[in-house]
Amino acid sequence: xxxxxxxxxxxxxxxxxxxxxxxxxxxxxxxxxxxxxxxxxxxxxxxxxxxxxxxxxxxxxxxxxxxxxxxxxxxxxxxxxxxxxxxxxxxxxxxxxxxxxxxxxxxxxxxxxxxxxxxxxxxxxxxxxxxxxxxxxxxxxxxxxxxxxxxxxxxxxxxxxxxxxxxxxxxxxxxxxxxxxxxxxxxxxxxxxxxxxxxxxxxxxxxxxxxxxxxxxxxxxxxxxxxxxxxxxxxxxxxxxxxxxxxxxxxxxxxxxxxxxxxxxxxxxxxxxxxxxxxxxxxxxxxxxxxxxxxxxxxxxxxxxxxxxxxxxxxxxxxxxxxxxxxxxxxxxxxxxxxxxxxxxxxxxxxxxxxxxxxxxxxxxxxxxxxxxxxxxxxxxxxxxxxxxxxxxxxxxxxxxxxxxxxxxxxxxxxxxxxxxxxxxxxxxxxxxxxxxxxxxxxxxxxxxxxxxxxxxxxxxxxxxxxxxxxxxxxxxxxxxxxxxxxxxxxxxxxxxxxxxxxxxxxxxxxxxxxxxxxxxx
Amino acid sequence: xxxxxxxxxxxxxxxxxxxxxxxxxxxxxxxxxxxxxxxxxxxxxxxxxxxxxxxxxxxxxxxxxxxxxxxxxxxxxxxxxxxxxxxxxxxxxxxxxxxxxxxxxxxxxxxxxxxxxxxxxxxxxxxxxxxxxxxxxxxxxxxxxxxxxxxxxxxxxxxxxxxxxxxxxxxxxxxxxxxxxxxxxxxxxxxxxxxxxxxxxxxxxxxxxxxxxxxxxxxxxxxxxxxxxxxxxxxxxxxxxxxxxxxxxxxxxxxxxxxxxxxxxxxxxxxxxxxxxxxxxxxxxxxxxxxxxxxxxxxxxxxxxxxxxxxxxxxxxxxx
Numbered sequence: 001x002x003x004x005x006x007x008x009x010x011x012x013x014x015x016x017x018x019x020x021x022x023x024x025x026x027x028x029x030x031x032x033x034x035x036x037x038x039x040x041x042x043x044x045x046x047x048x049x050x051x052x053x054x055x056x057x058x059x060x061x062x063x064x065x066x067x068x069x070x071x072x073x074x075x076x077x078x079x080x081x082x083x084x085x086x087x088x089x090x091x092x093x094x095x096x097x098x099x100x101x102x103x104x105x106x107x108x109x110x111x112x113x114x115x116x117x118x119x120x121x122x123x124x125x126x127x128x129x130x131x132x133x134x135x136x137x138x139x140x141x142x143x144x145x146x147x148x149x150x151x152x153x154x155x156x157x158x159x160x161x162x163x164x165x166x167x168x169x170x171x172x173x174x175x176x177x178x179x180x181x182x183x184x185x186x187x188x189x190x191x192x193x194x195x196x197x198x199x200x201x202x203x204x205x206x207x208x209x210x211x212x213x214x215x216x217x218x219x220x221x222x223x224x225x226x227x228x229x230x231x232x233x234x235x236x237x238x239x240x241x242x243x244x245x246x247x248x249x250x251x252x253x254x255x256x257x258x259x260x261x262x263x264x265x266x267x268x269x270x271x272x273x274x275x276x277x278x279x280x281x282x283x284x285x286x287x288x289x290x291x292x293x294x295x296x297x298x299x300x301x302x303x304x305x306x307x308x309x310x311x312x313x314x315x316x317x318x319x320x321x322x323x324x325x326x327x328x329x330x331x332x333x334x335x336x337x338x339x340x341x342x343x344x345x346x347x348x349x350x351x352x353x354x355x356x357x358x359x360x361x362x363x364x365x366x367x368x369x370x371x372x373x374x375x376x377x378x379x380x381x382x383x384x385x386x387x388x389x390x391x392x393x394x395x396x397x398x399x400x401x402x403x404x405x406x407x408x409x410x411x412x413x414x415x416x417x418x419x420x421x422x423x424x425x426x427x428x429x430x431x432x433x434x435x436x437x438x439x440x441x442x443x444x445x446x447x448x449x450x451x452x453x454x455x456x457x458x459x460x461x462x463x464x465x466x467x468x469x470x471x472x473x474x475x476x477x478x479x480x481x482x483x484x485x486x487x488x489x490x491x492x493x494x495x496x497x498x499x500x501x502x503x504x505x506x507x508x509x510x511x512x513x514x515x516x517x518x519x520x521x522x
Numbered sequence: 523x524x525x526x527x528x529x530x531x532x533x534x535x536x537x538x539x540x541x542x543x544x545x546x547x548x549x550x551x552x553x554x555x556x557x558x559x560x561x562x563x564x565x566x567x568x569x570x571x572x573x574x575x576x577x578x579x580x581x582x583x584x585x586x587x588x589x590x591x592x593x594x595x596x597x598x599x600x601x602x603x604x605x606x607x608x609x610x611x612x613x614x615x616x617x618x619x620x621x622x623x624x625x626x627x628x629x630x631x632x633x634x635x636x637x638x639x640x641x642x643x644x645x646x647x648x649x650x651x652x653x654x655x656x657x658x659x660x661x662x663x664x665x666x667x668x669x670x671x672x673x674x675x676x677x678x679x680x681x682x683x684x685x686x687x688x689x690x691x692x693x694x695x696x697x698x699x700x701x702x703x704x705x706x707x708x709x710x711x712x713x714x715x716x717x718x719x720x721x722x723x724x725x726x727x728x729x730x731x732x733x734x735x736x737x738x739x740x741x742x743x744x745x746x747x748x749x750x751x752x753x754x755x756x757x758x759x760x761x762x763x764x765x766x767x768x769x770x771x772x773x774x775x776x777x778x779x780x781x782x783x784x785x786x787x788x789x790x791x792x793x794x795x796x797x798x799x800x801x802x803x804x805x806x807x808x809x810x811x812x813x814x815x816x817x818x819x820x821x822x823x824x825x826x827x828x829x830x831x832x833x834x835x836x837x838x839x840x841x842x
Contacts (some may be wrong), residue, residue, distance in 0.1 A: 035692060045603040045804060051568065051669070129570055180575045186605060201604060201611070203798070204691045231788055233670055234686050237678050245523045400553035400805045438569070441552075500619050513697050 019193055034521040036221045036500065037243070039235050041250030043202065045227040048185040049165060050126040057164065058226065062515050063104075063166030064190035065094055068158075070514070074325075076162045077342065080109065080191060080214075093161070097143040102212045104195040105172050111139040116171035118147050126166065128423075131156050133377040153459040155467045156423050164192075164514070178393040193219040193517035198435040204228065213517070220520035231254055239265060245521065253312040254371055260494055266503060268494040269314065274323035275490035277310075277377050279365075283483055285412045287352070287361055294482040296346035297413075299337035301384045305338075307488035310376035315488045321475045323420045323489055330472045333479040343388045354389045362391040367415035368402040377487055378415040398488035403439040414443070417490055421439040422471055424459065429474065429483060430455045448485035526830060533822040538820040541811065545784045548807050549582050554638075555602050555805035576602060582622070589811065593744055594646055599808035603800060608616065608812035612794065616816075617776065619706075619793035622712055622786070629717035631724055635767060638728025645733055653729065657722040669715045669788035676711060683707050686790035712789040716782065720774055731766045735759035765836055772828035776821045778832065779813065 020246040040057045049060035068084060071077040076084075083097035101109040105236070115137040121128040134150025151158060160166040170189055179185070187196045194207035205226045227244055229235045236255050239261055245486045251259070261269045279297070288294060303317035319335045320327075347353075352360040365383070367378045375396065382392035392413070397405070406414055418424065418440075427433045431452050433442035451474045456519055458470035478484075496503040499522045545794040556572050573579045592599060598608040641653035660668070677685040684690065688708050721774065734740060736759050744754045774781060779794050786795035794813060801809040 013563070036692070040805075043800065046605060125568075174557070181605075200691075202615070202796060203687060206692065223692070227687075227691055228798075229686075229790060231790070234788070234790060237673060237685055241535075241678055241681065241685055389767075397552070398803065400555075400803070404552050492583060518532055 018082060020173075023438060024149060030217070030502070030518075030520045031522060032217070032520070035223050035225060036223050036516065036519055036521055037225045037227060037245050038516075039238055039244040039247035040078075040226050040230070040248075041228075041230065041235065045206075045485045046185040047127075047188050047196070047199075049380050050122065050129075050167075051427070059196075059205065059207070060167055060188065061164030061192070062194045062224065062517075063188040063192045063196055064164055064169070065101075065192040066162065066164050066167050067438045068162035070162045076158065080114075080168055086154060086158070086462055088152075090152070091148060091156070093147045093149075095145050095147070099143060099216055101191050101214045103172075103191055104189045104210060105173075106212075107169075107170070107172055109168075109191050111143060111145050112167055113171045114145045116175060117169045118149075119167045120295075121174060122166060128156070128160060128165075131160070152430075154462045155459050156426075159421070159423060167192075169188055171362075192225060193515050198496055202228065202479070215367060215517060219501070219515070219517035222518075224516060239495050239497070242497055242499075245500050246503070247494065248494045251493050251495060253314045253493070256312070256493060259493070264498055266496045266498050266500075268496070268503070269491050270494060271323060271325060271489055271491050272318075274325055275417055275492075276321075276323065276420055277315075277360050277374060277415065277417045277487045277490060278484040279381060279418045279487060280406070280411075280444050280484050281482060282409055282412055282413040282414075282444060283447075283481075284409065287363065288412050290349035290350050291481055293352065294345040295336065296388070297352065297385065297390070298343075298482060298485050299339045299346065300343035300388045300390070301381060301485070301487070301488055302338040306377055306380045306384075309380055310373045311488065311491070314493075315373070315491050318489045319479070320476050321420075321425060321484070322422070322471065326420055326422065327468055327475070330475055332472070332476040334476075335479075340384075340388055345389070347388060358389055359391050359400050360389040362393055363412040364410075365392050365413045365415065366393045366402055366405050366411040367394065367396050368399045369396050371397070373490070374415045374417055380416070381413075382509065383489075386389055406443040407437050407439045409436065409443070411446060416443075416484075422467070425471075426455050428456070429478060445485040446478075446481070448477060448481060451477050526826065526833075529829060533819070536822055537815070541590075541593070541815050542586075544770060544811060544814040545586055545681075547824035548810060553805045554768060555807050558627045576600065587603045587809075592813065601801075601805035601806055601809040602631070603806040603809065608808050609820050610795070612812050612816055615792060615794045615797050619782055619786070619790060621793055622716065622782060622793055624777065625709055625713035625830050626716035627774065628649075629754065630720035630770060630774075631767070632715075634721040634724025635728050635764075637721070637725035638767075639731040639732060639755075641725065643755065643841060645736075650729075652727055657726045660718050662720040665715070665719055665784040666720065668762065668786050669785060670709050671713070673788075674717055683711055686788070688790075688792040696723065708791075712791050715789070716785045723770055723774075727766050728763060728772050732759055735762050738782075762778055763833070765832065768828060768831050768835065770825055772831075776828075777823040778820070779817050799809035 038058070040055065040058070044055040044059065047063070048054050049056040049057040053495050066079045067081045069079040070075045080101060082098050083096045085094045087094065095114065097111055098115065103109055116232050119137050123132045123135065127133070131151060132149055136148045137147045138148075140146060149387055166303050167190060173184060173189055174182070186199065189196070191214070193210055193213045195210050196210045197206040199205045204225055208223045211219065213219060221412060227238070229238060229244070229250070232250050232252055233409055235244075235247055235250050236259070237248055237261065242264060256267065256269070259265055283289055285295045307315045307317040320333060321331065347360055352410075354360055365378055365382065368374070368375055378394055378396075385392045390507070402414075405411060407414075418428070421480050426442070427441045429442065429446050429451055431442070431447040434439055434447065454470045454474035454477070458467050458474070461470060495504070501520050502518045502520065524663075556569050556578060561717060570579070577585065582590070589599060596609070598612070600606070601608050601611050604611045610747055637653050641650045644650050673685060676683040684707060689701070689704050693704065695704065736755070741759055744758055745751070775817065783795035783798055785791065786793045786797055790796070797809070798813055800806070801813060
């Protein structure tokens, strides 16, 4: 809350600042050189993202290099592999590797590195390494590799291949070592567009241009400096003064007006990467295990109002479990219109009539501090519940505490803003992810055999059409049963200084893990 | 003197008690450092691997014993979030916090005393009211708001001072003097921000104790003996009043770490206060314990120093 107040105060102050800068004109030809300064709201603990470590994605994405990439239309594109093919019959992937690629330490990148990464390294150390467990990688000639994973899961595996998340790791530096305690995690060596240069703890990380990068003439900037700016108000001021060129997280919605008026800045509001704020229902808690109660609560809230008030009108209300950018429209979902009367009828039917004093029951809501949209959504949810006779007791804690509370199911309902990729959504709803004590997997303890089957079918499907069909099937059931109550899709403010050209919005990857190789500065 | 020796002997016992209490408190508080270190979606096997690598799989009693034995050998543990020895992480921050605190201290103390003395000597005048109003204002404005206003005026609007941080990021310095100058320029706003908040405390305390002293019998007696007003004020009233300022200064220096958290956060200053926030958010228990250990030693030593100053300044004080 204090952070929000500070940001709003500074946002208001900045509204009065007048800048006399000519509007930027994009130059057609990219310019080589210069420094791009990025503001990050939090400092990572390590740079390697294979443990899923918070805030490491921008570094791994720019340094490591992946076998495939994702283009701006969210389609797979060549990476360290020039071409690839998927063989659903033999359940293999074939990658034709690029020649002449070098690691940042000058050693040649080879098919042995790919074999090491997919057979040994990622299955051991990556949080989703189980999708490569028991993989067999055959090297054919110098540059062709055929990957036969132990588990055939193209829906998950292809997405991972095409992101910095499953980067390719150098065999010559990591084989036989204790990776968990190695310095490599703090000073990555990869084949990506930027090399690690320095990390001044508490201040910044500097990456410098890789002159041997395989994309011709790229990257354009000489270095990227990631500055850690914990305070949103200082982030806003840094953007306004030009101290940083780019920030994408940690800017409160209230600051939008002030930012947009600043002629030095280019503010892009976009829903990618796709996140949604949910009320997570603990489907095993005594009251919330009743599906009629879950449906009643869905009728009791006005999503449009919540989305508007919680985000200063910057986000869109949602009835779905996926985002329209991720999955096509689903005509079969159950939509819960705002109807308090119907909510009360359902609660009566569920066996929870209003008692003397008008209250039916009390729910424990948990949520984290420091996420203004989640906090406001929780407060509004409580108000809507009160109107239908449901008391909501809110308990807010820091993120780590909430992670533990949710992993141990110590709640009835929880406000939660989460990633909407099919894979992450799968980990929230498939019964195999009910794992007490493990954070952020199926915290609603949802268990439906049909939904499991749809997700299992999705995993094994090799075409987008089949994958979408399976996900739509799962979504239809989930809107009936509501393991989570969708509230609104989260928009993000990408704020770029206008001197930065080719600015873009991340296509599909989690939290800006895409390389900034096409960016250039004037 | 025997009192000071006794206090010196008590220090290790106090520190051990504080560290033990802190250790228990951290262990029973909610949150798991491994989940923050590992990240979301980690498998139980992966979490176990991390836990084992950092000795967090051991029973709490064993962790405590190992920690205390480590402290005796000068090993303060290994920071989870920085993946480096705790002592190294703390020691690289200490100079920056000391620099900020003492810069603020050396602005706040003389100015605070001066304002307090002037207000006391002109009790009831418009100057006294002005100092009182000034104190009330700076006491009421939250530290972060005041810091933000300074940043807005000097860094955003006038653009004469840097926008937080402790050095110009990405700059190359021709020599150490240039680098030091850069740090000092970055120090201006946070030290003024902190100093103004501290200063009003000194001014108020000095004014009140000085007024009390000026109305006391010994001052009246001195005046009636014909001693000059200047001599009465500075040799008698001032000397007695300064003890309360020493006490407050001891509090400020002793609780330096807690006192600078907000200022260091707003100005992104590379100090211990900022480190505390990071350690808490990452549930970096070894680092938090290290900060607690350092802080308890620091508070104990500063208190001892304040007692020693008491004895020196005021011979009436009979300690022990």
